[in-house]
Amino acid sequence: MNPALRKLCPTVFFFLSALLLGGCLMLGEGQSEATRYYTLSPIQADPLAQFSEKRPSFLPGIGPVRIAAYLDRPQLMKRRSAHEFEVIDAALWAEPLQENLARALAANLAGHTGNPQVLLFPWRAMQRPSHQITIEVRRFDVGPDARAYLQADWAIQTQNGGPSEMSRQSEFSAQLRETDAAGSVAALSETLGALSREIALALADLAAQDPD
Known part of the structure; x- marks a missing residue:
């Protein structure tokens, strides 16, 4: 082989390798996962039998709703173990989680x-509720067992002379039907629906004792 050509070969090989590596990096960047946005969905809830009788003075109010600090972020969270979380950067809440929780609870x-x-x-x-429901969400995530979990402390304060307050701690879980982000949000919505039903039953008990 020509000596000049022999010297040129390593240079050409290095140049071609750099081009190939750069192309692979660009291809990898082009295949990054698209960002998607999610909201909690209200459940299909029929009126409870306890509310068949209309009460003109009954006007529930939701809030304040508070969430644990680890949930106060735009990304969805997935629990990898008891001490470790995964932040899903490509799956974002479409609005602040506190507001989304309150809105979905109100609809339920x-x-x-x-x-x-x-x-x-x-x-x-000028528009005070007859019953104020305050909620503190301690856990709202998906575990490594493909179940969604909700843990919350909540209280109902009456404003119209009825029993002063009822407070409880609640825990719910729901199995994911799909293991992607959409399936996680659907299961989390289920747990919120279960909490809503428990609060509604407590409201029915308090409303039955209220002077009308």
Whole structure:
């Protein structure tokens, strides 16, 4: 082989390798997962039998709703173990989770109580609820067992002379039907639906004791 050509071969090989590597990197970047946005869905809730009798003074209000600090982020969270979480960067909440939780809870309660109007905190000074529901969400994520989990402390404060307060701790879980982000949000919505039903039943008990 010509000596000059022999010297040129390593240079050409290095140049071609660099081009090939750059092309692979560009191809990898082009195949990055597209960002998707998600919201919690209200459940299909029929009015509970306890609310068959209309009560003009009954006006529930949701809020404040507080969430654990680890949930206060735009990305969905997946629990890998008891001490480790995975942040799903390509799966984002379409609105702040606190607001989404309150809105979905209000829609669920409207269905369970047959009352189309459920106030959201903060409400106007002239529009006070008869029953104020405060909620603190301690856990709201998907575990390594492909189940969605909700843990929450909540209380109902009456504003119209009835029993002063009821407070409880609730835990719910739901199996994921699909293991992607959409399946996770659907299962989380199920757990929120279960919490809504429990709150609606408690509201029915308190409303039955209220002076009308």
